[in-house]
Amino acid sequence: MHQWMRKSGTIVNHFKSLLLVTNNLSSWRSYSFVKRSQFAASFAHNLPVADRDFINSSTHFCPRRFESVKSEKMANNVDDNQALELPEGKVKFTPKLRFISETADERECCYRVLDENGNQISSSNYVEYREAGVLLWRGFTIQEFANQCFSNKADYGKGRQMPIHYGSNKHNYVTVASTVATQLPQAVGAAYSLKMEKQDACAIAYVGDGGTSEGDFHAALNFAAVTDAPVIFFCRNNGWAISTPTSDQFRSDGVVVKGRAYGVRSIRVDGNDALAVYSAVHAARDMAIREQRPILIEALTYRVGHHSTSDDSTKYRPVKEIEWWKMEQDPVTRFRNWMENNSWWSDKAESEARNSARKQILHAIQEAEKVDKPPVADIFTDVYDSPPSHLCEQEKLLREAIKRHPQDYPSDVPL
Numbered sequence: 001m002h003q004w005m006r007k008s009g010t011i012v013n014h015f016k017s018l019l020l021v022t023n024n025l026s027s028w029r030s031y032s033f034v035k036r037s038q039f040a041a042s043f044a045h046n047l048p049v050a051d052r053d054f055i056n057s058s059t060h061f062c063p064r065r066f067e068s069v070k071s072e073k074m075a076n077n078v079d080d081n082q083a084l085e086l087p088e089g090k091v092k093f094t095p096k097l098r099f100i101s102e103t104a105d106e107r108e109c110c111y112r113v114l115d116e117n118g119n120q121i122s123s124s125n126y127v128e129y130r131e132a133g134v135l136l137w138r139g140f141t142i143q144e145f146a147n148q149c150f151s152n153k154a155d156y157g158k159g160r161q162m163p164i165h166y167g168s169n170k171h172n173y174v175t176v177a178s179t180v181a182t183q184l185p186q187a188v189g190a191a192y193s194l195k196m197e198k199q200d201a202c203a204i205a206y207v208g209d210g211g212t213s214e215g216d217f218h219a220a221l222n223f224a225a226v227t228d229a230p231v232i233f234f235c236r237n238n239g240w241a242i243s244t245p246t247s248d249q250f251r252s253d254g255v256v257v258k259g260r261a262y263g264v265r266s267i268r269v270d271g272n273d274a275l276a277v278y279s280a281v282h283a284a285r286d287m288a289i290r291e292q293r294p295i296l297i298e299a300l301t302y303r304v305g306h307h308s309t310s311d312d313s314t315k316y317r318p319v320k321e322i323e324w325w326k327m328e329q330d331p332v333t334r335f336r337n338w339m340e341n342n343s344w345w346s347d348k349a350e351s352e353a354r355n356s357a358r359k360q361i362l363h364a365i366q367e368a369e370k371v372d373k374p375p376v377a378d379i380f381t382d383v384y385d386s387p388p389s390h391l392c393e394q395e396k397l398l399r400e401a402i403k404r405h406p407q408d409y410p411s412d413v414p415l
């Protein structure tokens with residue numbers, strides 16, 4: 001044992017002398033500091049000095065960097081003549097011990113079209129719970145939205161889903177699932193079937209930053225890459241997965257770099273710039289279909305609202321931070337400024353549109369309230385041709401429980 005320890009100690013020392021990793025942290029720390037403050041400054045430049053503290057100290061979108069990143073820079077001594085032929089391509093040899101750095105020298109740039117004031121600076125379905133806009137755009141009516149939220153008989157999900165978990169066959173919009181990120185591998189499967197049928201179409205799946213921390217995200221990207229599936233992964237990186245900041249979710253330069261790891265073409269866009277998002281999705285769709293390949297889009301934004309009605313985000317982040325994003329980075333204001341700069345929009349048009357939308361929504365809510373609820377029996381249908389014995393048993397137990405405790409069950413649900 002003693003002999004073995006001595007031997008392995010010698011080996012370790014030998015490797016230590018070969019290792020290019022330096023222990024001199026100080027230069028790297030200062031590099032990291034400059035990058036961080038430059039990035040934060042781009043968001044904080046409009047704030048009074050005292051109010052910038054929280055932005056500069058924020059960990060959002062600031063990956064931690066480590067000394068070993070240097071190793072990549074120092075070891076690009078590659079022998080061009082010696083290479084290993086692999087099924088996926090040629091890999092050259094190097095005599096240098098070299099680790100791939102965990103972050104690149106420069107953070108991935110973020111594509112934008114509009115500046116903060118809405119001035120143009122360049123010319124240029126599988127969903128989650130925040131994509132109601134996609135459905136609205138495709139023609140789902142306000143009444144249909146209200147019917148789902150009220151779980152009435154007109155709801156296509158027959159009241160079995162949580163509110164805002166919409167779905168529509170007519171609009172090729174697969175019903176929202178509460179289980180985070182499960183839509184991603186499903187979308188790849190759908191995209192692969194579009195490919196086999198040689199359809200002129202692709203699938204798009206939306207996910208939050210929190211969803212990228214799920215295994216399904218990684219399985220989906222890999223699956224899409226190896227099958228060359230025409231699918232767009234659209235990630236809303238809004239800084240938070242409920243109360244977990246992105247800095248506690250990953251050490252990478254956000255989400256965009258994960259595409260490269262799986263061999264998926266990727267882009268980072270300013271998620272608060274509607275024109276940048278539109279152009280990126282437009283180009284991604286074109287590439288996905290024409291070149292039959294998956295694309296990853298990371299849209300950088302911030303969740304100014306609470307995660308849900310049961311969340312109070314002021315418990316885990318400063319109100320000032322929320323207010324700053326709300327006031328300085330609002331995507332609707334930016335888009336509106338651009339429209340007004342082009343004389344396509346005005347205060348009058350804004351107030352008319354808002355009043356009309358409010359009226360339509362109130363009317364839809366009143367109508368949805370009047371419609372009956374689906375019957376209890378509907379809970380047990382639509383999955384099996386003939387219900388299996390355990391479901392029959394559950395239905396029997398439920399009906400007995402309702403009979404015993406009628407006061408605990410909603411009176412407007414027909415038995």
Ligand SMILES: Cc1ncc(C[n+]2csc(CCOP(=O)(O)OP(=O)(O)O)c2C)c(N)n1
Nearest residue numbers: 178179180208209210211238240241242307
């Ligand atoms: C598989 C699974 N794990 C955990 C949850 C609980 N959950 C619901 S939403 C959420 C956070 C998702 O992250 P993100 O989409 O970034 O959230 P947001 O930006 O809306 O806060 C979690 C962990 C869930 N619904 N499903």
Ligand SMILES: [Mg+2]
Nearest residue numbers: 208209240241
């Ligand atoms: Mg999020």
